[in-house]
Amino acid sequence: MADIVIRDVTKTYPGGRSPATDNVSLTVADGEFLVLVGPSGCGKTTLLRMVAGLDTPDAGSISIGGRDVTWLSARDRHVSMVFQSYAIFPHLRVRQNIGFGLRMRKAPPEQIEQRVRWAAEILELSDLLDRYPAQLSGGQRQRVAVARAIVVDAGVLLMDEPLSNLDALLRLQFRAELKKIVRQIGTTTLYVTHDQAEAMSLGDRIAVMRAGRIAQIGSPLQVYDRPRERFVGGFLGTPPMNFFSADLRCSASGAHLRVGDQLLTAPDQLGAFDQRPVVVGVRAENIDVAKAPADGRIRARVEVVEPTGASMLLTVRLGEYELKVQAPPNFDVAPGQDVWLRCAPESLRCFDPETALALVA
Numbered sequence: 001m002a003d004i005v006i007r008d009v010t011k012t013y014p015g016g017r018s019p020a021t022d023n024v025s026l027t028v029a030d031g032e033f034l035v036l037v038g039p040s041g042c043g044k045t046t047l048l049r050m051v052a053g054l055d056t057p058d059a060g061s062i063s064i065g066g067r068d069v070t071w072l073s074a075r076d077r078h079v080s081m082v083f084q085s086y087a088i089f090p091h092l093r094v095r096q097n098i099g100f101g102l103r104m105r106k107a108p109p110e111q112i113e114q115r116v117r118w119a120a121e122i123l124e125l126s127d128l129l130d131r132y133p134a135q136l137s138g139g140q141r142q143r144v145a146v147a148r149a150i151v152v153d154a155g156v157l158l159m160d161e162p163l164s165n166l167d168a169l170l171r172l173q174f175r176a177e178l179k180k181i182v183r184q185i186g187t188t189t190l191y192v193t194h195d196q197a198e199a200m201s202l203g204d205r206i207a208v209m210r211a212g213r214i215a216q217i218g219s220p221l222q223v224y225d226r227p228r229e230r231f232v233g234g235f236l237g238t239p240p241m242n243f244f245s246a247d248l249r250c251s252a253s254g255a256h257l258r259v260g261d262q263l264l265t266a267p268d269q270l271g272a273f274d275q276r277p278v279v280v281g282v283r284a285e286n287i288d289v290a291k292a293p294a295d296g297r298i299r300a301r302v303e304v305v306e307p308t309g310a311s312m313l314l315t316v317r318l319g320e321y322e323l324k325v326q327a328p329p330n331f332d333v334a335p336g337q338d339v340w341l342r343c344a345p346e347s348l349r350c351f352d353p354e355t356a357l358a359l360v361a
Contacts, residue, residue, distance in 0.1 A: 002065030009060035035203035286347035
């Protein structure tokens with residue numbers, strides 16, 4: 001096993017207006033499953049390709065297991081990679097596809113057979129070893145690609161959106177299988193995806209990328225609950241974090257946020273930011289909604305009602321802002337009705353309107 005240490009890596013493609021990766025530093029601990037997540041074009045796949053040796057950085061260094069691999073070829077880095085496409089050979093049986101990397105390394109036939117059977121058992125492919133890829137489902141083909149990657153026992157496993165070609169239900173099923181498999185083999189894994197639900201569910205830690213830089217890194221729940229900048233809160237979550245502008249006012253009775261002519265109780269730690277405008281962020285599930293007014297609640301107008309089964313997703317208008325609110329599945333309300341909202345102060349996240357950075361870390 002091996003750790004991955006990326007130091008100050010910058011990469012600009014010819015003709016690019018800005019770097020694909022801009023002075024990125026990142027460490028993946030030995031045996032850790034770290035997910036790079038971000039919108040298309042943010043540089044996550046470029047970073048993965050440089051770790052794999054398929055691209056070289058313009059500046060910075062990359063080491064794997066304490067060995068500088070910045071300028072080594074891909075074959076000399078002792079890494080395995082699973083691509084977005086299955087990339088399995090249609091003319092080879094499953095057994096031959098899984099053992100392909102070992103044959104290229106000229107491993108003894110008995111070792112190849114042993115490792116192929118081991119990988120096939122883990123990925124539930126034992127009964128399919130003599131089939132051709134055309135005889136497999138999409139999920140089975142993806143398992144073959146993963147089996148081929150783990151069978152060579154590389155120090156590092158790299159995955160570039162391996163589930164993106166699967167349908168929604170199959171993606172959900174295989175996601176759980178993949179997490180179990182990676183935990184079982186214990187290989188250091190760097191995984192790239194644009195799917196934030198995938199990132200949240202798979203990673204020991206997630207690194208959110210934006211415009212070639214890492215915006216925030218931490219455990220999935222830490223990054224979800226306490227985004228360091230507005231972009232992270234707006235990118236993670238379904239629905240994403242709600243944002244609206246407010247004026248912060250502090251007095252002996254505590255901190256408050258004025259939204260139009262209504263007041264919300266603010267977190268006490270914002271006392272140092274008295275008399276300034278802020279952008280408030282709050283998750284849909286952290287807004288309590290009621291049909292009757294009460295102290296501490298603010299009025300909003302229902303615009304859209306979306307039953308989802310497990311809950312009711314409401315789109316409400318608060319002044320000039322639209323908010324998503326998660327209500328109980330039996331919450332009977334119709335568009336045009338008024339509802340009253342309450343947000344626990346500890347659930348509110350406040351950002352600087354100019355820098356978009358969180359006021360309180």
